[in-house]
Amino acid sequence: MQTEEFISIETFCAYHGVEFAFINTLEEFGLLELPTINQTKCIPSVQLAHLEKIVRLHFDLDINMEGIEAIVHLLNRIENLQAEITALKNQLRLYEDI
Amino acid sequence: MEIIDYYKVLGLDKNAGEKEIKKAFRKLARKYHPDLNPSDKAAQKKFQQINEANEVLSDPEKRAKYDKYGKDWEHAEAFEKARQTQRQSGGGEGYRFSEGTSSEDFSDFFNSMFGGSRSADSARTVKFRGQDYHAELSLSLTDVYKTHKRTLTVNGKNIRISIPAGVDNGQAIKIKGHGGPGINGGPNGDLYITFSIANHSRFKRVGNDLFTTNELDLYKAVLGGEVIVDTLDGQVKLLLKPETQNGSKVKLKGKGFPVYKKEGEFGDLYVTWSVKIPGNLSEKQKALFEELSKLSS
Numbered sequence: 001m002q003t004e005e006f007i008s009i010e011t012f013c014a015y016h017g018v019e020f021a022f023i024n025t026l027e028e029f030g031l032l033e034l035p036t037i038n039q040t041k042c043i044p045s046v047q048l049a050h051l052e053k054i055v056r057l058h059f060d061l062d063i064n065m066e067g068i069e070a071i072v073h074l075l076n077r078i079e080n081l082q083a084e085i086t087a088l089k090n091q092l093r094l095y096e097d098i
Numbered sequence: 099m100e101i102i103d104y105y106k107v108l109g110l111d112k113n114a115g116e117k118e119i120k121k122a123f124r125k126l127a128r129k130y131h132p133d134l135n136p137s138d139k140a141a142q143k144k145f146q147q148i149n150e151a152n153e154v155l156s157d158p159e160k161r162a163k164y165d166k167y168g169k170d171w172e173h174a175e176a177f178e179k180a181r182q183t184q185r186q187s188g189g190g191e192g193y194r195f196s197e198g199t200s201s202e203d204f205s206d207f208f209n210s211m212f213g214g215s216r217s218a219d220s221a222r223t224v225k226f227r228g229q230d231y232h233a234e235l236s237l238s239l240t241d242v243y244k245t246h247k248r249t250l251t252v253n254g255k256n257i258r259i260s261i262p263a264g265v266d267n268g269q270a271i272k273i274k275g276h277g278g279p280g281i282n283g284g285p286n287g288d289l290y291i292t293f294s295i296a297n298h299s300r301f302k303r304v305g306n307d308l309f310t311t312n313e314l315d316l317y318k319a320v321l322g323g324e325v326i327v328d329t330l331d332g333q334v335k336l337l338l339k340p341e342t343q344n345g346s347k348v349k350l351k352g353k354g355f356p357v358y359k360k361e362g363e364f365g366d367l368y369v370t371w372s373v374k375i376p377g378n379l380s381e382k383q384k385a386l387f388e389e390l391s392k393l394s395s
Contacts (some may be wrong), residue, residue: 056131056133057131057134060127061124061127061128063128075134075136078136086267086268086269087305089268090267090305091304093297093302094304094309096297096302
């Protein structure tokens with residue numbers, strides 16, 4: 001992966017006005033994995049939307065870390081179930097008449 | 099224009115205090131926040147109403163105006179004209195959901211009454227990605243058999259996109275940066291296009307495999323021989339084995355649907371044989387079938 005696919009945590013924190021400690025806590029809770037590149041903790045750009053969602057849940061809705069953990073888990077389950085439903089619906093189309 | 103009862107939206111009575119408004123808002127926001135209700139347009143609409151109600155009721159000035167003129171729109175416009183010389187002041191708490199808030203996110207009622215903008219100090223001044231847009235594109239099965247380009251109009255802008263062969267019904271692709279504009283200088287949101295692929299009259303698709311039914315005359319089914327089968331990629335000649343049963347299947351490897359983003363890879367085509375019983379038999383044909391019947395009993 002190329003370095004431009006990562007954003008330093010400092011940049012993210014400054015951009016979103018959040019404390020570095022908040023990101024550290026997310027990492028401690030296993031909600032984020034932050035690789036270190038050139039001695040700087042970074043976030044992969046593909047995880048940016050996920051992190052922004054967590055920021056919103058915490059700061060906008062006052063949801064604590066335990067709550068965020070549960071929400072993220074349930075949202076992942078919903079996503080998987082939706083993918084499964086779509087696949088099943090597509091299989092059912094085999095029996096549909098035009 | 100529909101007059102919105104902001105108190106009803108938040109489930110409050112007219113005498114609700116600041117704390118009650120805040121509490122009701124937080125409770126409903128947690129229930130309907132778009133992050134917690136992905137792809138749920140009804141929840142997003144509800145969240146927008148809740149946000150709008152809070153925007154008005156948590157700001158004493160806006161609330162006073164709403165209480166006074168909310169049910170009498172013509173007077174409110176007159177009130178607004180008189181107010182134009184006065185400096186507006188903001189207040190109250192509002193959620194700045196990163197999937198975008200603009201005047202388009204408020205009702206016509208709100209935009210006319212309050213100018214469609216939030217209080218300047220009503221939210222954290224952070225940069226956020228713009229709103230993600232969602233669109234549905236209806237295509238035929240043959241459209242997605244080959245990679246092709248298509249121009250779409252999204253919110254008045256033309257976007258030329260490449261649609262990869264093998265895209266599935268219900269699948270969504272992300273077009274980066276083509277969503278709503280960022281907030282406070284944040285990046286643009288993304289555009290998600292969900293494909294709705296209509297069933298084909300002859301071919302049914304499950305994953306990368308295609309299924310079709312071919313009619314076969316009785317004599318060919320019994321004696322075997324060459325048959326021509328239609329595929330999405332043209333016709334193929336098959337050697338049919340003798341005594342092929344009605345409802346039996348044959349797999350044509352690699353004649354199915356292209357595998358998404360794997361050039362040159364294809365699923366399989368399953369052909370179900372439907373044996374057609376001959377009709378309008380001549381006397382001679384009937385006699386021969388009777389003879390056959392006697393031979394086999």
